[in-house]
Amino acid sequence: MSSHDREHERDGDERDEGGGAPPGLRPVPETLEAQLAYAWRYIGGASGAILTTLPVAVFVAVNASFGLWHAIGMSVATSVLVGAVQLLRREPVGAAFVGLGGVLVSSAVAAIVGxxxxxxxxxxxxxxxxxxxxxxxxxxxxxxxxxxxxxxxxxxxxxxxxxxxxxxxxxxxxxxxxxxxxxxxxxxxxxxxxxxxxxxxxxxxxxxxxxxxxxxxxxxxxxxxxxxxxxxxxxxxxxxx
Structure with a gap:
């Protein structure tokens, strides 16, 4: 098969996956299974759900056992670790820094109000x-x-x-x-x-x-x-x- 034929076939596959969507339009999931998969990917899947909730879960657990300052330190450390994992997974850099920034600001407010x-x-x-x-x-x-x-x-x-x-x-x-x-x-x-x-x-x-x-x-x-x-x-x- 020539390179031209392979390119033509690939273009056809892309059109089929997109349901014939015109250029510039994202294909809209049609089946319930595809919609669930799309929604699950949107929130980051299992890893995304875990990574985004981990700093809060750590804060809750450590605060209940050791108090505010330990909770702040562990939450920030967990957020840094989460950011590193996101970068290693080649996820958008912005997501890692936004998550870390949110934890830092939240921790700063907790520290200020005591x-x-x-x-x-x-x-x-x-x-x-x-x-x-x-x-x-x-x-x-x-x-x-x-x-x-x-x-x-x-x-x-x-x-x-x-x-x-x-x-x-x-x-x-x-x-x-x-x-x-x-x-x-x-x-x-x-x-x-x-x-x-x-x-x-x-x-x-x-x-x-x-x-x-x-x-x-x-x-x-x-x-x-x-x-x-x-x-x-x-x-x-x-x-x-």
Whole structure:
């Protein structure tokens, strides 16, 4: 087989995997199995779930047994180790530094306020801010989930012109906002109760599991909008005579 034939065959395989998606558009998972696999990869798989929750789990365990300062030291050390593992696994450098930065800031706040619950304060504020931004994007008719997906996949603005597609993205954005607010509400309640151990448990339990749910729901929405996009483009490419 010639190199030209192999290249042609490879191009055909790529088109098949993408479901015939036009250049610049990412293929949308169609089967439930593919959607679960995509969502699981999105949150980093088993290793990603473990690595992102490990510093918090270490903080909770060490604080309960040895106190705040030991917990801060072990959490930072664990985060450095996690960052090193991510770099060795050739994961994006940004992910490693963002994770380490988050732990350092959280640890600094805990040290400043002199209380273990301060470790979770910045995370709660950021979560509340994310929920508010997502909600505002719906109110101004620019749902953030639609904006991000369309920008990443060169979908243009058809979804803002199609009321049904806009409502789909409204719903997806509202879900992300609701889940973020739920995290904030529960963790802020535990914060005021000074339930440090339960704060850590809630941070882990309401982290990647809820993100997985949100990603699966978003995939479903994107598939619906993608189907409407295809109909939209067909109608405009062949207008009625």
């Amino acid at each position: 209380e273990a619950r301060g470790y979770y304060l910045i995370g709660n504020v950021i979560t509340a801010g994310i929920s508010a931004i997502l909600l505002i994007s719906i109110l101004v008719r620019r749902p953030l989930i639609g904006q991000v997906w369309a920008a990443a996949n060169s979908q243009g603005t058809f979804w803002r012109e199609d009321r049904t597609s806009l409502h789909y993205y409204d719903a997806a954005t509202a879900l992300w906002s609701l889940l973020a607010f739920a995290r904030f509400a529960v963790q802020q309640w535990l914060y005021h109760l000074d339930e440090t151990t339960w704060l850590g448990i809630a941070r882990v339990a309401m982290g990647w599991p809820l993100t997985l749910v949100a990603v699966l729901a978003t995939i479903w929405v994107v598939r619906r909008v993608d189907e409407r996009r295809k109909s939209y483009e067909t109608d405009h490419a062949h207008p009625p005579q």
